[in-house]
Amino acid sequence: MHLENKILKILKEADQPISGEKLAKIINVSRVAIWKCMQKLKSRGYTIETSKKGYFLEDKDFFLEDELNQILSSLILFDEIHYLPETGSTMDLAKELAEKKKRALVIAERQLSGRGRLSRTWESEKGGLWLTLVLQEPLPLKEAYLLTYLSSVSVAKAIQETYGLQAKVKWPNDVLIQGRKVAGILLEIKAEIDALSYALIGIGINVNNSVKEKSFLIPGISISEALGKKVKRLPLLKDLLHHFEKLFSKKNEILTEWKALSETLKSHVKVKTPEGTFIGIALDIDAEGALLLELEDHSLKRIFSGDCIHLRNN
Template identity: 35%
Template sequence: MPDSAFKVLEILERSKIPISGETISTELGVTRSAVWKQINELRTMGYDITSSQKEGYTLTHASNKLLPYEVHKKLRTQFIGKKMRYLDSTPSTIGVGKQLCSEGNIDKIHGTVIIAEEQTGGVGRMGRAWVSPRGGIWITIVLKPHIPVDHIFMITMAGSIAVARAIRKELDVGALIKWPNDIFIGNKKVAGLSLELAAEADAVHYCLLSFGIDANVPVSNFSPQLQKDITSLQAELGHDVDRASLLARILKEFESRYLLIESGEYNTIIQEWKSISCTLENQVQIRTLKNTFEGEAVDIDEFGALIIKKPNGNLERVIAGDCHHQ
């Protein structure tokens, strides 16, 4: 949205009563025709603005889109999300992130958040399709981490903690983390994360952390097969959630833990992850590229691997794979 439209919106938000186009034009030093143009621009972005020839303009309802303007009003971070790229529709936010990283100085876009109202070709962990309809929160964060390569996985841990904590604090819903990177409410998935990085030897060029959260998505939008395993915040609460407030909270929760990782506070992150895990102390089935086996999830080690105690008492360390609770 153009800066001029933001300025008109700020005036409408401040005003307790209808405000005339002439008053707005005088305050901004533009023509009434320009004000009218910006009012129409705001309407296309989802803001409900009534107009009366006698009284002027009134903002009656904010946009329900996940606009950077709405998120920034509630954002309390140092650097995560200070820069945002917004798209109404895109194949995937991670694709946009890769393009940004290929085009410019990654240090300058560190912390940039890419938001899409919908993804038409979203990709999750292990290349699976990521269904991303309107109403969800579909974002990618561009990061230039100063973290050893063997601890990069902790970025995903920090993201998982951030989503679960934000849902708990903002909505009072008991979200938990399912290894390796899903967020569950009860026995159904409500969110997932994925991490891609560009690195060589011991140098990480950049990371792209993607979040997918079924916020205001009717469960009926999903296929009957998915409906058995997936829920949404809307379905759990019985009403829509304020996506801008929730995203602002997630970004704040993530930043605080990201900074802990950069300062070497690894054990703090691991212990918090354990405290809100729904996987540990449960019987699980693990499917890797090589085999399938069952056992009890007893721990997670300093490198993010899940430790499984098999029925024969042996311990198996799982670095990557699918984990199914039994």
């Protein structure tokens, strides 16, 4: 374990300041080495308070290298984790890794250019869970749509089990709490002929970050706002990845699981597509991943992608 990670682990577990001398003795390095390391950590954004009593870490909401490695050791689909204090978008590094045939997870504390569907921006301030999964498993191209449904279900189930909140999924790629958006999924793929070369699955979850109200399709919410307190993110990350791997191995159950958690099905909705805007009742998701919409004239419309707005029933 690197010196920086050793110091962070000690400070994260401490409930009072620790002197540089004590840290040096615990880790068996010089006080100068401790001081230099503290400067590096501060420059990386860690809020370390320095006083006569020693060093104290004010914000302990971050991941340690050994915590992430412990999760990684229990996974089958991924071999490495890249953890960044700040980045443009986790999707960018994920794409580089995918081209190198890496089976990786990319996690960032903050994204400067987080993105959602249709080139929209996604607020990605510190305190949220921002990650991209680099999936290299062979998958027929016709089944690629399942990855968005799989990811939504994994997020919803992880939120439910970790925090006891009732999370629902909204077509095509959102997760809701109390009718407000808590998470979104972004899928990018590279394919050759009829098979996937790789898939990048971007997942953004509002956890302890503040959510700015914006005039998008649906208001946002964070988990901490729903619970009225800050929460630990590590259990959420762990549960999310385990649900993803478990359900990935049972592809025939993905749509069934999604439907059981759906806030969209049986609802009166408006769907905006490149073809036009359609209003009706969301009846089902078919075997090819299309939303089946019963229009006001009782005809059936199959929609593969679009923006879905839940309307109030009269």
